[in-house]
Amino acid sequence: MSYIVEMLHITKDFPGIRANDDITLQIEEKSIHALLGENGAGKSTLMSILFGLYQPDSGSIRVRGKEVKISDPNVATSLGIGMVHQHFKLVHNFTVTENIILGMEPHKGPVIDIRSAEKKVEEISKLYGLAVDPRAKIEDISVSMQQRVEILKMLFRDAEILIFDEPTAVLTPQEIHELMQIMRRLVEEGKTILLITHKLKEIKEVADVCTVLRRGKLVGTVSVADTDEERMAEMMVGRQVSFHVEKGPAKPGEELLRIENLNVKNVKGLLGVKNLSLSVRAGEVLGLCGIDGNGQTELVQAITGLTKIESGKIFLRNINIANLPIKERTDLGLGHIPEDRQKHGLVLDFTLGENFVIHNYYEKPFANYGILNKKAILENAERLIREFDVRSGQGAMTPARAMSGGNQQKAIVAREIDRSPDVFIVVQPTRGLDVGAIEYIHKRIIAERDRGKAILLVSLELDEIMDVSDRIAVIYNGEIVGIVDAAATTENELGLMMSGALRKTHAAPQAVHV
Amino acid sequence: MTFELLLQMFPIALMFSAPIILTALGGLFSERSGIVNIALEGIMMVGAFTGATVTVLLENSTPAAAWYGLLAGLLAGVVFSILHAVASINLKADQVISGTALNILAGGLTVYLCQIIFHQQRTRAFSNGIQKFSVPGLSDIPVLGRMFFKEIYPTFYIAIAMVFITWFVVYKTPLGLRMRACGEHPQAAASMGINVAKMRYFGVLVSGALGGLGGAVMVLTADIQYTLVSIHGTGFISLASLVFGKWNPFGVLGAGLFFGFSTALSFYAKDIKFLAGLPGEFFYILPYLLTIIALLFFAGKSVGPKAAGEIYDSGKR
Ligand SMILES: Nc1ncnc2c1ncn2[C@@H]1O[C@H](COP(=O)(O)OP(=O)(O)OP(=O)(O)O)[C@@H](O)[C@H]1O
Ligand SMILES: [Mg+2]
Numbered sequence: 001m002s003y004i005v006e007m008l009h010i011t012k013d014f015p016g017i018r019a020n021d022d023i024t025l026q027i028e029e030k031s032i033h034a035l036l037g038e039n040g041a042g043k044s045t046l047m048s049i050l051f052g053l054y055q056p057d058s059g060s061i062r063v064r065g066k067e068v069k070i071s072d073p074n075v076a077t078s079l080g081i082g083m084v085h086q087h088f089k090l091v092h093n094f095t096v097t098e099n100i101i102l103g104m105e106p107h108k109g110p111v112i113d114i115r116s117a118e119k120k121v122e123e124i125s126k127l128y129g130l131a132v133d134p135r136a137k138i139e140d141i142s143v144s145m146q147q148r149v150e151i152l153k154m155l156f157r158d159a160e161i162l163i164f165d166e167p168t169a170v171l172t173p174q175e176i177h178e179l180m181q182i183m184r185r186l187v188e189e190g191k192t193i194l195l196i197t198h199k200l201k202e203i204k205e206v207a208d209v210c211t212v213l214r215r216g217k218l219v220g221t222v223s224v225a226d227t228d229e230e231r232m233a234e235m236m237v238g239r240q241v242s243f244h245v246e247k248g249p250a251k252p253g254e255e256l257l258r259i260e261n262l263n264v265k266n267v268k269g270l271l272g273v274k275n276l277s278l279s280v281r282a283g284e285v286l287g288l289c290g291i292d293g294n295g296q297t298e299l300v301q302a303i304t305g306l307t308k309i310e311s312g313k314i315f316l317r318n319i320n321i322a323n324l325p326i327k328e329r330t331d332l333g334l335g336h337i338p339e340d341r342q343k344h345g346l347v348l349d350f351t352l353g354e355n356f357v358i359h360n361y362y363e364k365p366f367a368n369y370g371i372l373n374k375k376a377i378l379e380n381a382e383r384l385i386r387e388f389d390v391r392s393g394q395g396a397m398t399p400a401r402a403m404s405g406g407n408q409q410k411a412i413v414a415r416e417i418d419r420s421p422d423v424f425i426v427v428q429p430t431r432g433l434d435v436g437a438i439e440y441i442h443k444r445i446i447a448e449r450d451r452g453k454a455i456l457l458v459s460l461e462l463d464e465i466m467d468v469s470d471r472i473a474v475i476y477n478g479e480i481v482g483i484v485d486a487a488a489t490t491e492n493e494l495g496l497m498m499s500g501a502l503r504k505t506h507a508a509p510q511a512v513h514v
Numbered sequence: 515m516t517f518e519l520l521l522q523m524f525p526i527a528l529m530f531s532a533p534i535i536l537t538a539l540g541g542l543f544s545e546r547s548g549i550v551n552i553a554l555e556g557i558m559m560v561g562a563f564t565g566a567t568v569t570v571l572l573e574n575s576t577p578a579a580a581w582y583g584l585l586a587g588l589l590a591g592v593v594f595s596i597l598h599a600v601a602s603i604n605l606k607a608d609q610v611i612s613g614t615a616l617n618i619l620a621g622g623l624t625v626y627l628c629q630i631i632f633h634q635q636r637t638r639a640f641s642n643g644i645q646k647f648s649v650p651g652l653s654d655i656p657v658l659g660r661m662f663f664k665e666i667y668p669t670f671y672i673a674i675a676m677v678f679i680t681w682f683v684v685y686k687t688p689l690g691l692r693m694r695a696c697g698e699h700p701q702a703a704a705s706m707g708i709n710v711a712k713m714r715y716f717g718v719l720v721s722g723a724l725g726g727l728g729g730a731v732m733v734l735t736a737d738i739q740y741t742l743v744s745i746h747g748t749g750f751i752s753l754a755s756l757v758f759g760k761w762n763p764f765g766v767l768g769a770g771l772f773f774g775f776s777t778a779l780s781f782y783a784k785d786i787k788f789l790a791g792l793p794g795e796f797f798y799i800l801p802y803l804l805t806i807i808a809l810l811f812f813a814g815k816s817v818g819p820k821a822a823g824e825i826y827d828s829g830k831r
Contacts, residue, residue: 091702092820102692103692
């Protein structure tokens with residue numbers, strides 16, 4: 001058996017934490033090798049070492065049987081190793097082609113030969129079924145297209161070993177499906193793929209082999225065909241994980257959030273939310289599902305105050321908050337777990353402890369007469385870290401930037417849930433989280449519901465919507481096309497409504513006024 | 515305003531435009547690579563001082579003294595800008611603070627050196643700076659000839675040539691693509707194997723070269739010697755031209771011409787009927803007023819390079 005890549009006894013320390021502890025990973029040529037592990041288990045670190053971004057403190061790497069020292073990404077590239085990062089590295093106002101050729105531009109004399117570059121990009125794009133327009137600007141194309149540009153960047157450099165770090169976290173189910181096909185196509189053409197993901201389904205679908213890490217240590221490597229999802233989850237978390245949310249029936253009370261005839265423009269200046277009405281009652285979770293880009297973002301931003309509305313009313317209890325500043329909405333009891341965690345969720349250069357008090361740093365006990373009380377901030381942070389199992393190198397003192405992607409997400413969720421807002425807008429709360437963390441977050445959301453809070457859950461994951469919600473509203477083209485009982489609906493029915501084929505606006509008349 | 519007056523204004527407006535355009539192009543290189551360079555004012559001062567000094571010292575031995583002055587100004591600008599590069603790239607200092615420090619240093623340093631070399635607070639006056647000339651043939655074209663080719667300082671043509679060279683380098687060559695990538699998203703550039711520090715050094719040093727040249731051009735065309743107030747804010751006006759011109763070489767050309775004309779206007783205002791009533795001081799403050807307005811309106815807008823001013827940390831994720 002020949003391995004194309006072997007990472008032997010790799011150890012890597014960060015301040016306060018051993019991110020990789022004696023890890024050995026052997027990758028077979030022309031296979032898809034999955035890497036599974038809890039948030040902060042060290043997956044991204046291990047892959048960054050292979051790509052030359054970090055140097056291991058000990059251990060060795062062999063590529064195609066030869067021992068190598070990958071001192072920086074250039075060395076990795078020359079060895080045929082490419083990586084798609086968790087956060088894309090694309091220049092937003094460059095074209096697709098410019099981003100791809102950057103660093104190895106084909107040229108005629110001193111001038112970049114953009115024509116032949118575009119042609120080559122188009123050819124590669126065709127070969128692997130990527131359908132990317134080489135002349136489009138990055139800021140004008142969708143996230144999934146941007147990801148394909150990242151893939152093209154590797155292929156343009158003749159990469160043979162492709163590393164994907166949580167590629168599906170930012171994609172819609174349809175796009176995930178397409179990416180899986182692209183990956184299979186890549187392997188057919190002789191590439192080897194290393195795939196980091198938290199979604200066991202995806203591993204079952206495409207991967208051949210799966211290596212599991214836990215807290216920086218190797219747990220084991222298994223063949224995917226012979227291992228079921230429950231077993232993989234157990235290896236990763238170290239205990240049995242329940243994939244289903246345990247919850248009693250909802251006891252809905254008064255309407256806490258009521259939206260009436262709301263119109264909101266999207267970034268293109270068109271109506272993204274059209275005359276939408278909706279209400280969420282105390283003690284229930286209303287799930288909002290739909291294909292990405294059907295108005296969810298605009299609706300959430302209108303409720304939370306991140307964007308201006310065209311017309312309509314948004315009542316929190318009986319106060320119309322539609323035109324209030326964000327801070328007043330927050331003070332009235334509105335909470336929000338934002339979609340873009342790096343942009344709206346955390347100040348990356350602040351410590352974890354500071355990020356936890358970002359809403360109420362000026363209140364007692366965190367501030368006394370205008371002076372911050374470090375001790376109270378620290379105690380608060382330590383409590384949240386414990387409760388939500390937020391893992392990082394230096395606890396409350398870790399800069400948010402130095403935390404793993406999933407732990408950043410956990411930190412936001414912890415801060416917002418802990419405030420226990422009366423009306424809670426929860427968007428993609430478990431994006432990038434491991435199954436154990438997902439289980440816990442879902443439990444906490446249900447606990448909030450049972451305390452009589454009104455929760456609007458927006459997610460692209462149907463499983464999450466169906467498991468956690470009591471009622472499900474389907475949004476299509478900026479309109480609510482139906483509200484159904486979560487216990488009584490099926491994935492098929494939701495799918496039909498999400499695609500606009502089926503309307504069910506009379507199912508819950510007390511909540512919809514169309 | 516008579517047409518004749520306008521024609522008369524052209525050569526002097528173009529004279530004032532040349533150093534602004536050159537220096538603003540320097541700023542363009544620096545900011546496109548990701549380093550905010552408000553030290554342009556100081557760089558111009560150092561370039562102007564060196565240009566004037568070399569001209570004075572060589573005057574008796576060569577008729578091309580002023581041209582050596584220009585070259586010396588350019589080189590002095592490069593050397594001076596190394597300070598900014600080291601502070602903001604290697605030492606990761608705040609670029610605005612480093613730039614401010616350099617502006618302050620430039621004043622003290624040049625006057626100090628004047629004191630040592632000339633035993634006074636200014637350089638000795640040179641007898642010949644850069645000379646005006648007329649382009650044979652072209653200067654006889656009616657109207658256009660008088661506007662652009664007759665009695666013109668060759669430095670204006672250098673500035674125009676620099677606009678095209680800048681455009682070519684920034685938008686057409688691999689070097690330009692890489693430099694812009696460093697100014698927009700240095701992490702992305704680094705992940706493609708580009709040495710961000712090297713690119714930014716290139717940007718800052720070119721801004722030093724063009725800013726130093728701009729300073730020397732200014733003193734050797736519009737002045738008779740270097741004094742502490744020879745540059746009087748032209749570096750900041752160049753910065754404003756960069757912002758007005760949206761970080762694009764041709765935009766910079768337009769903005770530079772605009773500021774050149776607004777400076778020239780102060781000399782001609784008295785001859786223009788409907789402007790003569792305004793106090794003369796008004797026209798002196800005009801370029802600076804426009805600079806403030808430019809910076810006020812555009813400073814917050816995200817039209818410039820995204821990562822300009824941001825300290826690049828390779829460990830950032
Ligand atoms: N640059 C860094 N500086 C300091 N600590 C770091 C750095 N990068 C990672 N760490 C720490 O190393 C540990 C492993 O992080 P890593 O990003 O590899 O986790 P991961 O397995 O990819 O997690 P996730 O699933 O959440 O993305 C984390 O505790 C993180 O805080
Ligand atoms: Mg990760």
